[in-house]
Amino acid sequence: xxxxxxxxxxxxxxxxxxxxxxxxxxxxxxxxxxxxxxxxxxxxxxxxxxxxxxxxxxxxxxxxxxxxxxxxxxxxxx
Amino acid sequence: xxxxxxxxxxxxxxxxxxxxxxxxxxxxxxxxxxxxxxxxxxxxxxxxxxxxxxxxxxxxxxxxxxxxxxxxxxxxxxxxxxxxxxxxxxxxxxxxxxxxxxxxxxxxxxxxxxxxxxxxxxxxxxxxxxxxxxxxxxxxxxxxxxxxxxxxxxxxxxxxxxxxxxxxxxxxxxxxxxxxxxxxxxxxxxxxxxxxxxxxxxxxxxxxxxxxxxxxxxxxxxxxxxxxxxxxxxxxxxxxxxxxxxxxxxxxxxxxxxxxxxxxxxxxxxxxxxxxxxxxxxxxxxxxxxxxxxxxxxxxxxxxxxxxxxxxxxxxxxxxxxxxxxxxxxxxxxxxx
Numbered sequence: 102x103x104x105x106x107x108x109x110x111x112x113x114x115x116x117x118x119x120x121x122x123x124x125x126x127x128x129x130x131x132x133x134x135x136x137x138x139x140x141x142x143x144x145x146x147x148x149x150x151x152x153x154x155x156x157x158x159x160x161x162x163x164x165x166x167x168x169x170x171x172x173x174x175x176x177x178x179x
Numbered sequence: 180x181x182x183x184x185x186x187x188x189x190x191x192x193x194x195x196x197x198x199x200x201x202x203x204x205x206x207x208x209x210x211x212x213x214x215x216x217x218x219x220x221x222x223x224x225x226x227x228x229x230x231x232x233x234x235x236x237x238x239x240x241x242x243x244x245x246x247x248x249x250x251x252x253x254x255x256x257x258x259x260x261x262x263x264x265x266x267x268x269x270x271x272x273x274x275x276x277x278x279x280x281x282x283x284x285x286x287x288x289x290x291x292x293x294x295x296x297x298x299x300x301x302x303x304x305x306x307x308x309x310x311x312x313x314x315x316x317x318x319x320x321x322x323x324x325x326x327x328x329x330x331x332x333x334x335x336x337x338x339x340x341x342x343x344x345x346x347x348x349x350x351x352x353x354x355x356x357x358x359x360x361x362x363x364x365x366x367x368x369x370x371x372x373x374x375x376x377x378x379x380x381x382x383x384x385x386x387x388x389x390x391x392x393x394x395x396x397x398x399x400x401x402x403x404x405x406x407x408x409x410x411x412x413x414x415x416x417x418x419x420x421x422x423x424x425x426x427x428x429x430x431x432x433x434x435x436x437x438x439x440x441x442x443x444x445x446x447x448x449x450x451x452x453x454x455x456x457x458x459x460x461x462x463x464x465x466x467x468x469x470x471x472x473x474x475x476x477x478x479x480x481x482x483x484x485x486x487x488x489x490x491x492x493x494x495x496x497x498x499x500x501x502x503x504x505x506x507x508x509x510x511x512x513x514x515x516x
Contacts, residue, residue: 107404109395110326119400149351153406158346158393171406173395175347176324176331178362179213179301 102126102166106138110174112150115142131170132160138172150174182269183225191385197225203382206230206293208281208309210261212244212367213323213374214299219247220375221297222265222272226382229265230293232277233257244364280446281305283423286312295381296320297374303350304426304448310335310343311423314415319390321377323370327360328399330370333408334377337390344414346393350426366398431515432456438477439513440503442490447482449510461486468498480506480513 104123113119116138129137135152144150152160153171164170183200186192192200203226207214210233221229237245237252237260245257252260262274277289281300290296290312298309298320306322313320319337323330335342373394380386393406418424428449432439441451441458450458459467461481471477471494479487479494484507494500506513 110329119397146351148349149347151346156404156406158406158408171395171404173331173393173406174326175303175351176326176329177301177303177306178325178360179209179211179299179323179367 102164104134104164104166105169106134107169107171109172110176112139112142112144112172112174115144125164129164130160131162131164134164134170135160135172138170144174186224191383196383196385199382199384200225200227200379202227203295203378204228204230204293205295205297205378206232206290207297207299208232208305209299209301210245210247210257211235211241211299211301212325212362212364213371214297215245215247215261216368216371217297217299217375217378218261218265219268220372221378222269224375224379225269225271228273228275228293230275230277230289231258231261231265232279232281232289233261234278234280244362244367246364246368280444281308281312282446283308283425286423287315290316290318294318295378297378298322299371299374302448304428304446306343307350307426308423311418314342314418315422319381321374321381323367323374325362325366325370327362328366328397330366330396330398332370332373332377332389332394332396333392334381334388334390337381337388339410340390341408341410342415344418345411346408348411348414350428363398369396369398430510432513433515434513438472438475440471440477440479440487440490441481441510442479442487443481443510449514451510451514461490464490464493465497468494468500471500473500473502475502477503478506478513479503480510483509 102125107120108116131152131154139147151173154162183197187197207218210231235257237248239253247261247264256278258276258278262276313336321334323332380388393408396403429452430449432451439456442461444460479491481487488505491503
């Protein structure tokens with residue numbers, strides 16, 4: 102299945118891209134997909150990153166073909 | 180012709196809406212890149228009262244984005260200068276100045292005196308504090324944060340809607356400020372203006388308030404996206420039941436055998452753990468210098484390395500300490516992990 106992943110803030114920076122299309126095999130929940138996307142990225146606090154699937158914040162939903170996923174770290178600046 | 184004529188003409192405002200604005204009290208926490216433009220538009224709109232809370236002083240590096248301040252204001256209190264400027268803009272609005280940080284002790288009491296809170300802060304601790312105090316005081320708050328060229332915006336705790344903890348349940352020590360990452364002045368300008376717009380809609384009861392949604396804006400890519408967020412009732416109930424949850428962000432320092440002296444204020448985060456970490460704010464050094472070991476090397480740190488340099492000067496010149504070493508890059512350079 103094909104899943105579009107959008108990266109934001111320091112996640113986009115660590116991934117060195119703001120978007121990619123992944124070709125995945127198997128069954129994933131959103132939180133499993135998040136963990137997979139963050140492997141190897143230099144992010145100190147991975148727990149703070151939230152995941153939205155099709156513009157809904159939800160880490161328990163099962164990922165399906167064609168989903169659009171967003172990885173959202175918290176921002177502090179003002 | 181009334182000064183508010185052009186907004187009263189709108190069906191969403193009208194004379195009734197102007198009356199609502201005239202009785203609205205808004206607390207702005209943090210009068211910086213977000214707070215300055217927000218304060219100017221709310222002042223222009225003719226709200227009744229604006230609380231201006233900031234314990235910081237104007238710095239030359241603020242002027243490119245903190246549009247209320249002039250070169251001649253450098254070194255002066257942001258909250259005081261903001262009040263002076265805004266009074267010139269609209270003498271019908273009352274301003275209350277708070278030259279102190281929002282704390283667990285004062286938050287609920289101050290927020291209770293306002294109808295809505297606008298978050299212009301630059302750190303997670305204060306955002307969680309605003310969130311929890313607004314849950315207890317039952318007030319909505321308008322959140323915004325930026326990271327480089329991106330911004331996040333939402334309205335929390337509005338009519339029993341989701342809160343900041345429903346999006347980000349736990350705080351993080353990845354407290355990355357504009358000072359550290361850089362920012363173009365227009366981005367907080369855009370976000371702060373959007374925050375003012377949300378305040379106006381809340382007060383007027385008009386349009387669609389950005390509650391239950393997180394707006395993401397990328398200024399460089401000229402893109403935006405809105406994410407739906409749901410309430411996590413457990414996160415809200417926990418605060419209602421136990422009160423404001425203190426955000427103590429722990430960290431470990433790299434060398435556990437080394438003595439350290441933290442000269443930051445007690446509310447500054449993260450807080451290093453360890454028996455050999457002393458915490459004495461810069462202003463208390465002349466009273467408490469005797470607590471500092473003088474027979475072995477002590478690393479002195481603050482957030483950026485500036486205050487710790489001053490601290491070493493004071494301790495060396497006034498009390499004869501010769502065993503102190505400055506942590507040039509601030510606390511982030513000595514954290515483990």
